[in-house]
Amino acid sequence: MTEPAGERALPPLSERVRPTAPPRLAHPDVAEWRAVGEPELDAVAELERAISEADHPEYSTTRDDLADELGMSFVDRGRDSIVGLDGSGRAIAWGLVQQPPGQDTLVRSIVMGGVHPKHRRRSVGRLLLAWQRARAEQQLAASERRLPGWIMAFSDDRAAGAAPLFGGAGFAAARFFAGLRRDLAEPIEPLELVDGLSLERLSPERFEQVRTARNDAFRDHWGSQPSSAEQWRAFVSRTAFRPSLSFVAVDPAIDRAVGFVLADVDEDDWARQGFSSSHVPLVGVARAARGRGVASALLAAHLRATAEEGIDFSTLEVDAASPTGAFALYERMGYRPAARETGYTIVY
Structure with a gap:
C-alpha cells in the first residue's frame, strides 16, 4: 500500500x-x-x-x-x-x-x-x-x-x-454545521441533468458505486475520511434509509454513479418535531463531475419525490465552510437555516 x-x-x-x-x-x-x-x-x-x-x-x-x-x-x-x-x-x-x-x-x-x-x-x-x-x-x-x-x-x-x-x-470549537429545512409546499423547480448524464432512483446494484463516489466527493471535506465497506453496509441497511427517495447521476459511458442524494425517513421523529420530514444524510458529486449542475438536479428529483409522498419538509446538514459551495446551493434550492451544530476537536 x-x-x-x-x-x-x-x-x-x-x-x-x-x-x-x-x-x-x-x-x-x-x-x-x-x-x-x-x-x-x-x-x-x-x-x-x-x-x-x-x-x-x-x-x-x-x-x-x-x-x-x-x-x-x-x-x-x-x-x-x-x-x-x-x-x-x-x-x-x-x-x-x-x-x-x-x-x-x-x-x-x-x-x-x-x-x-x-x-x-x-x-x-x-x-x-x-x-x-x-x-x-x-x-x-x-x-x-x-x-x-x-x-x-x-x-x-x-x-x-x-x-x-x-x-x-x-476541546476547541473547530467547525460549524447548519441544519437546514426545505418546505415542500413551496414550488420545486424542475431541473434536468446535462452532458449526457442520466438520473436514476437508487437501486442496490448502485450501492457500492455510490460508496466509491462518496469517498471521492468527500475527500476534500473537513474531518472526512473514506467509508469502509463494513460501514457502508450498515448505512444502507438501516431501517430509516429510503432508496425510493434517493437518486444517483450515472455516466452511461462508464456505467458508474458520479453523484448522489441519499434520503432517510423516520416516522418516529414526526410527532416530536411537529411535522413530517425526510432527511438527507449525504449529498455528493465526484470531483470530475462537479460544476455541471449535478447536485441541483439530484436534489430537485429528491424534493419532487418527497413532496409526492405528502411529506412536509426535507432536512439536511451542511458544513458552513464547505469547499464546494454547498451552503449557497442549498439556499438556491429553497433550504433555510433551522439549527446549528458545532464540531469540536483536540489535535495531536
Missing part, C-alpha cells in the same frame, strides 16, 4: 500522544458504570430519546443506530463503550469512542453519547467526557501512523452547557 501524502511528515502518533489517566468513575447519581452490551441497548436507546427531546427534536438516535455503531468490527465494546446506570437500572449517561479504519490523511477517534437532561450540571458529563478523552488518547497512542490525530465530537448548539463542557475538557 502506498503511504498517504504527508505520512512521513510527522513522528508516529505513538510518540506524540501521551494518554491522560482515566478518571475514577464515582458519582452519587450513578450506581454502576459498565460497558454497553446487548442487555444495556434498550436502556441507552431510552436515554437517547430523552436527549433528543431536549436537544434536537428533529432527529434521534434509534436502537438500530446504536446497535450498528457498537457492532462495528473496529469497536471493542469492553474498552470503547460505557454506560452509567442509576439504582433502578435506568441509563443516565453513556459514551462511545470509535476509531474508524479510514485513515488516508487523518486518524480520528470520535466520541459520542450524552447525559440525561435531568442529570446535567451535576458533573456527570464532565466525568464521562474525561473518560472518553482518556480512551481516545489510548486509541491514538496505539497508532504508528505518521498523520495528524484528532479527537472529534459534535453537539447541537441547543444542548445547554455543551460548549463549556467541551472547552473544559480541552
